[in-house]
Amino acid sequence: MFKNRDTRLTIWLLIPVVFVLVAYVLYPSLRTFFESLQSDGSISLGNYQDFFVQESKTNLLALWNSVYISILSVFFSALIGIPLAIIFNRYDFPGRSFFSTAAILPIVLPSLVGVMAFMFLYGESGLIPNAIKDLLGLEKVPFKIGGVSGILIVHAYTMYVYFYMTVSAAINKIDPSLEEAAYNLGANRIKVFWKVTFPLLTPAIVAASLLVFMISMASFSAPFLLAGGYRVLSLQIYFSKINGDMEIAATQSVILSIVSISFLLFMRWYQNRKDYRMATKGIGAHRSEVKNPFMKWLMVGFGMIGVLILLLPHFTILLLSLVPDGTWTWQTYPSVFNLENYRLLFADPNIFKPLKNSLIMAVIATVGNLVFGVIASYLLVKRKFVGKSFVDILVMIPWALPATVIGMNLVFAFNEPNVFSFGQILVGTFWILPLAYFIRHIPLVVRSTNAVLEQLDDSIEEAARNLGAKWFYTFRKVILPIIMPGVLSGTLLAFIESVGEFPTSVLLYTISNRPISIEIMNQLRMFNMGQAAAYGMIQITLIVIVLFISNKFFGIKAEKAL
Amino acid sequence: MASIQIENVQKAFGKTIAIDQLNLEIKDGEFFTFLGPSGCGKTTTLRMIAGFYYPTKGVVRFGEKDMTRVPPEKRNTGMVFQNYALFPHMTVFENVAFGLKVRKVSSADVKLKVLEVLRKVRLEKYSDRQVSQLSGGQQQRVALARALAIEPEILLLDEPLSNLDAKLRDEMRAEILRLQRDYKITTIYVTHDQAEALSMSDRIAVFNYGVCHQVGTPAEIYNQPANDFVASFIGEINLLPVQVDHVEQEDIAVTLKNDGEPVKLIVHNHTNEDELNKGNLAVSIRPEAIRILDTVETGTNVLKGKIAAVQFLGSIVNLMVQIDHVSLKVDVLNTHEFGHYYQGKDVYVELPEKQLRLLPVISGEVNV
Numbered sequence: 045m046f047k048n049r050d051t052r053l054t055i056w057l058l059i060p061v062v063f064v065l066v067a068y069v070l071y072p073s074l075r076t077f078f079e080s081l082q083s084d085g086s087i088s089l090g091n092y093q094d095f096f097v098q099e100s101k102t103n104l105l106a107l108w109n110s111v112y113i114s115i116l117s118v119f120f121s122a123l124i125g126i127p128l129a130i131i132f133n134r135y136d137f138p139g140r141s142f143f144s145t146a147a148i149l150p151i152v153l154p155s156l157v158g159v160m161a162f163m164f165l166y167g168e169s170g171l172i173p174n175a176i177k178d179l180l181g182l183e184k185v186p187f188k189i190g191g192v193s194g195i196l197i198v199h200a201y202t203m204y205v206y207f208y209m210t211v212s213a214a215i216n217k218i219d220p221s222l223e224e225a226a227y228n229l230g231a232n233r234i235k236v237f238w239k240v241t242f243p244l245l246t247p248a249i250v251a252a253s254l255l256v257f258m259i260s261m262a263s264f265s266a267p268f269l270l271a272g273g274y275r276v277l278s279l280q281i282y283f284s285k286i287n288g289d290m291e292i293a294a295t296q297s298v299i300l301s302i303v304s305i306s307f308l309l310f311m312r313w314y315q316n317r318k319d320y321r322m323a324t325k326g327i328g329a330h331r332s333e334v335k336n337p338f339m340k341w342l343m344v345g346f347g348m349i350g351v352l353i354l355l356l357p358h359f360t361i362l363l364l365s366l367v368p369d370g371t372w373t374w375q376t377y378p379s380v381f382n383l384e385n386y387r388l389l390f391a392d393p394n395i396f397k398p399l400k401n402s403l404i405m406a407v408i409a410t411v412g413n414l415v416f417g418v419i420a421s422y423l424l425v426k427r428k429f430v431g432k433s434f435v436d437i438l439v440m441i442p443w444a445l446p447a448t449v450i451g452m453n454l455v456f457a458f459n460e461p462n463v464f465s466f467g468q469i470l471v472g473t474f475w476i477l478p479l480a481y482f483i484r485h486i487p488l489v490v491r492s493t494n495a496v497l498e499q500l501d502d503s504i505e506e507a508a509r510n511l512g513a514k515w516f517y518t519f520r521k522v523i524l525p526i527i528m529p530g531v532l533s534g535t536l537l538a539f540i541e542s543v544g545e546f547p548t549s550v551l552l553y554t555i556s557n558r559p560i561s562i563e564i565m566n567q568l569r570m571f572n573m574g575q576a577a578a579y580g581m582i583q584i585t586l587i588v589i590v591l592f593i594s595n596k597f598f599g600i601k602a603e604k605a606l
Numbered sequence: 607m608a609s610i611q612i613e614n615v616q617k618a619f620g621k622t623i624a625i626d627q628l629n630l631e632i633k634d635g636e637f638f639t640f641l642g643p644s645g646c647g648k649t650t651t652l653r654m655i656a657g658f659y660y661p662t663k664g665v666v667r668f669g670e671k672d673m674t675r676v677p678p679e680k681r682n683t684g685m686v687f688q689n690y691a692l693f694p695h696m697t698v699f700e701n702v703a704f705g706l707k708v709r710k711v712s713s714a715d716v717k718l719k720v721l722e723v724l725r726k727v728r729l730e731k732y733s734d735r736q737v738s739q740l741s742g743g744q745q746q747r748v749a750l751a752r753a754l755a756i757e758p759e760i761l762l763l764d765e766p767l768s769n770l771d772a773k774l775r776d777e778m779r780a781e782i783l784r785l786q787r788d789y790k791i792t793t794i795y796v797t798h799d800q801a802e803a804l805s806m807s808d809r810i811a812v813f814n815y816g817v818c819h820q821v822g823t824p825a826e827i828y829n830q831p832a833n834d835f836v837a838s839f840i841g842e843i844n845l846l847p848v849q850v851d852h853v854e855q856e857d858i859a860v861t862l863k864n865d866g867e868p869v870k871l872i873v874h875n876h877t878n879e880d881e882l883n884k885g886n887l888a889v890s891i892r893p894e895a896i897r898i899l900d901t902v903e904t905g906t907n908v909l910k911g912k913i914a915a916v917q918f919l920g921s922i923v924n925l926m927v928q929i930d931h932v933s934l935k936v937d938v939l940n941t942h943e944f945g946h947y948y949q950g951k952d953v954y955v956e957l958p959e960k961q962l963r964l965l966p967v968i969s970g971e972v973n974v
């Protein structure tokens with residue numbers, strides 16, 4: 045092939061993209077793998093042998109615990125998410141549209157803040173168990189969450205949303221005439237559901253199950269705060285690192301990565317398989333109106349209670365943030381409420397510092413994500429080049445890797461100077477955290493940009509070129525303005541996730557540069573619930589603002605980018 | 607304005623050859639049409655002229671200039687895309703102004719120019735509309751205006767009317783022709799609609815499977831098709847495989863290749879020597895060129911047959927006449943009273959010697 049302008053342009057764009065991916069995604073992963081092969085200064089599989097045949101079986105047990113928690117999380121999330129999706133998409137009753145939007149609320153609660161809220165709601169001294177105890181005059185609290193049950197409840201609360209979203213999308217794609225045909229042939233409601241509707245939903249359910257499994261394998265915040273002595277693999281990595289057993293941490297990381305990546309590959313394979321989805325056009329969802337007034341108000345009632353439960357964590361954080369530290373010690377319920385925590389947050393430089401750090405680092409990471417995401421996505425969607433699937437896979441890897449592993453990869457790669465760090469040791473400096481946030485959110489921004497770019501017909505770009513515009517002018521004046529709304533909604537989501545990011549922060553932060561999530565953890569350790577909650581509220585507010593902006597100005601549902 | 611030369615162009619996508627051995631010359635100011643079935647390489651050729659594809663082999667010239675490797679933005683061609691490709695985030699005015707802004711025309715001039723072009727396409731009232739708020743025909747006109755505003759040397763239209771309904775198509779055809787005559791701009795028009803091609807073009811190139819089979823005026827293409835593909839792609843035609851018995855100065859005597867009694871015909875000789883020896887041949891005749899004789903007659907190329915089917919179409923009547931093992935499509939004007947032609951009627955048909963053409967068969971078997 046001759047090298048024409050377009051090929052040259054593709055190459056010029058490709059160079060920085062490939063550099064970033066190789067330097068900060070591929071190399072760190074390989075570095076960890078290499079580390080896991082080191083034992084006592086020589087290269088061997090000794091660490092893996094230790095992992096599996098170790099006397100105390102701690103590692104194997106942790107691996108098993110992770111799998112066990114993940115399977116149960118899939119089960120409970122499905123139990124909530126699938127019926128909700130069916131009810132909200134198939135029946136019409138007052139408030140349906142509000143409830144169905146509210147149903148995605150949990151996903152926007154930063155995991156650490158969510159876990160904190162659950163501790164205060166349902167934990168040992170939680171508000172709900174104590175309220176029930178007092179109301180019914182019981183001796184002890186009737187229930188409390190903690191350990192495995194705590195983790196599972198938090199997981200079910202946040203992860204059912206994945207079931208809810210995928211199954212909703214699938215339901216809306218089913219051609220109503222399929223079901224009508226079945227009715228027409230004499231099948232009753234139950235038969236139609238089990239013989240027609242449900243089989244059509246299976247691909248979505250399987251996809252959601254794999255996704256939730258992967259996410260719970262990677263889960264860090266919930267086990268970290270709730271597990272007590274219960275060890276899962278992602279936590280083990282952290283403890284190994286804290287204890288200085290770097291080779292073991294590397295080995296554990298590799299094993300956790302292998303599990304996660306095989307799930308990712310399995311999921312891709314499953315989704316690319318030919319399924320029964322049909323390309324029928326122009327069918328909207330068809331919802332049956334609930335006519336029976338009793339059923340109708342029952343559903344509305346359940347909907348309201350559901351939304352209340354979904355919002356309780358948010359309210360709890362709000363409530364706690366209004367309780368000044370030191371005023372709620374031995375009492376069952378807090379009694380003093382004011383804005384002291386917020387005042388301190390902005391008045392006390394020490395308390396303000398983490399917020400400022402988080403915002404600065406998140407801005408840096410997000411700008412990087414925006415620039416990188418747009419270029420990478422443009423290449424992947426609109427350009428042809430050899431090795432595209434390799435680039436595609438590199439882009440997706442940070443999505444498959446548990447956050448803890450990404451953190452460890454960076455530790456191994458950048459605690460020594462090398463080409464990719466321009467001869468610096470990055471670990472222990474300011475730059476390591478923005479880098480970690482950037483890497484974590486590469487897939488999110490690229491994927492949301494891909495979605496809008498795929499919609500953009502190639503002839504739009506050609507029309508501009510035909511009218512005499514050079515590539516860069518076309519890109520600036522035509523392509524960017526058209527895709528910007530979609531790109532920004534993905535990017536803003538990456539921004540709020542960066543602000544709240546916990547697992548990589550806990551592995552990589554420095555005291556002078558600690559982000560908000562680390563400070564929340566510190567405040568919790570010192571039992572300064574109020575201050576921790578005030579930080580949490582700031583994050584929740586940010587999220588609300590971002591969702592509002594996305595919906596209002598970009599006309600895009602931010603959750604689409606997930 | 608410019609002429610276009612396409613010399614020995616080939617375009618391959620991997621192993622598929624989309625265009626092979628293409629030689630075309632499109633004259634200055636001409637309305638030139640690429641006609642052919644889907645997938646025959648029309649768009650590919652157009653895109654090589656616009657610069658979106660570079661030929662694998664061969665040369666593309668505008669006038670004297672070699673444009674083969676010139677990037678699209680430097681070619682000054684105005685292209686109208688099949689799906690219009692209007693910029694969705696811009697108004698009608700901004701869309702039309704785009705090419706002028708790129709050329710750094712002063713904003714006062716841009717305004718003047720855009721309004722003038724919009725007036726030409728009768729959209730001056732819509733200049734502040736968002737393009738999504740226009741009807742299909744209006745969008746089509748914006749696309750046309752946008753391409754014309756840059757005063758291109760060449761106007762390229764890729765099936766610009768295929769998304770419109772029948773009535774709007776007629777209107778837009780007239781509109782495009784009017785603008786083309788107005789601007790006297792070299793225009794290449796891609797279509798697979800033969801009626802469109804015949805009615806609009808100065809000249810037509812007929813493509814199939816990446817090969818250009820014939821270039822000519824609409825009348826040449828229709829009356830003197832180069833081979834059986836061109837003949838059958840444009841309009842209705844009877845194609846009868848034959849073998850040549852002997853060749854005279856004026857006439858050629860042939861025999862139909864069919865299963866029954868040998869049928870002999872005399873064909874006027876407008877064929878050159880080469881083609882006669884080049885494989886399979888067929889005689890062709892348009893349905894409207896066949897004469898139906900009501901009385902018993904004998905003479906050259908008069909055959910006896912029976913009407914096998916009658917289809918009334920208004921101004922004309924389609925007949926299917928069965929002659930032994932051969933069926934012929936015959937069109938007659940609706941000048942007789944209703945019921946004059948009926949199924950089963952015995953008739954004589956005359957295939958006038960001058961209207962019969964001997965054509966090379968290139969597309970495999972021809973059905974009898």
Ligand SMILES: Nc1ncnc2c1ncn2[C@@H]1O[C@H](COP(=O)(O)OP(=O)(O)OP(=O)(O)O)[C@@H](O)[C@H]1O
Nearest residue numbers: 619622623624643644645646647648649650651798
């Ligand atoms: N970018 C491409 N990559 C590979 N093959 C291509 C490409 N573009 C066209 N082709 C192939 O080249 C051949 C000619 O395609 P082209 O688009 O020119 O046809 P067309 O005459 O415009 O047809 P239509 O009337 O359907 O638009 C087709 O077989 C097509 O599959």
Ligand SMILES: [Mg+2]
Nearest residue numbers: 648649650764
């Ligand atoms: Mg085409």
